[in-house]
Amino acid sequence: MKSKEVISLRQLFFIIVGYTTGAAFILIAGLNYMKKGIYVSDFFTLCLGVIMMIMMSYIIKKYPNKNISYIAEDIFGKVGAWFAIMIFLLAAFFIGCLTEYHISNLMSQMIMLEMPKWVVVIFITIATTLILNNGFEVTSRAIECIYPLLLGVTFILFITMFILMFDYKSLWPIVNERPVDIIRATIVSYAFPYADMVLLLFIFPLLKQTKGVLKVSLKGTLTVGLFFILQGIVVVSAFGGTQAQKFNFPFFEVARLISFGEYFERLEILILIIWFFGIFIKLSVCIFVCSKCFQYLFKLKDYKPLVFPCGLLLIPFGVNLTTDLNDGRVLHYVFILTAKLPMIIIFALMFIITLIKSKSIKNKDTK
Secondary structure, three states: OOOOOOHHHHHHHHHHHOOOOOOOOHOHHHOOOOOHHHHHHHHHHHEEEEHHHHHHHHHHHOOOOOOOOHHHHHHHHHHHHHHHEEEHHHHHHHHHHHHHHHHHHHHHHOOOOOOOHHHEEEEEEEHHHHOOOOOHOOOOHHHHHHHHHHHHHHHHHHHHHHHHHHHHHHHHOOOOHHHHHHHHHHHHHHOOHHHHHHHHOOOHHHHHOOOOOHHHHHHHHHHHHHHHHHHHHHHHHHHHHHHHHHEEEEHHHHHHHHOOOOOOOOOHHHHHHHHHHHHHHHHHHHEEEHHHHHHHOOOOOHHHHHHHHHHHHHHHHHHHHOOOHHHHHHHHEEEEHHHHHHHHHHHHHHHHHHHHHHHHHHHHHHO
């Protein structure tokens, strides 16, 4: 008999942080809409992320140890669940493609200018699928072993950059920012990467216990939010809002400015290592979700045989998505409307219906 995969709350914390930062670790999506006050929109998006985690934890507590297909069928019925799983599949596929697109552009434009994009993408995708093919539980253990060290290094780097680069004159005043720009920056920053957290609905059912899930989820989300707020402050302090908007990878450019004496000058290497592992976590979740969705749609017994095909399917789309970053931003908006927005709507409906069902059952019990 095949044993069920399980993960711990500690592993969930590192998955939340690594998955959510992912490609966004050196990208600042909302910077195109706000200059000095990007950290304000980061705070608002953090609040939205916290609300999402509260909703997600509530759903999981009402359906302890139940997979997403069971939850979807109980809420929407079999037909509705089929459409919901299709939307999750589409969203996971698009998010995976965008993740590979970001890494291929960084490597081809900033690191290895002569190397074809597909080399790096194939390498990291195959490495991810080989580990994930052993099961998500094994992948979670690998994350738990390595990511705490990287997270500690990340924290030290962010504090160091904050101390060296902080300049309140570059951040103030923010009264010149129009309310519409703050709203637009908040929406874009929420869409990338906080909205991607909805896919963690597929990970939560793997938990050994649901007690304490809200506390751990909020800790992970607040950690992510703190990193993004510090990231925005550091970038704007280093370059100023107008200049920072000209860079495709502004945080990576900041890392290039920092050195400690003559013996430690390539700080961006550490940033790349942390970013690569975040990409690994994000791709692992996306490929896992795609595999689980196909498993449900085709009524298969196991998702593991689907891991490698799903990973390979992402490669041509991720590499050939577009060769222009401006077109890439347009495609991101298209993906928001066609995949992420429906995914968020489905998630919101799941929470609302679960809340209504729970209250109706509670009212019946009190009568």
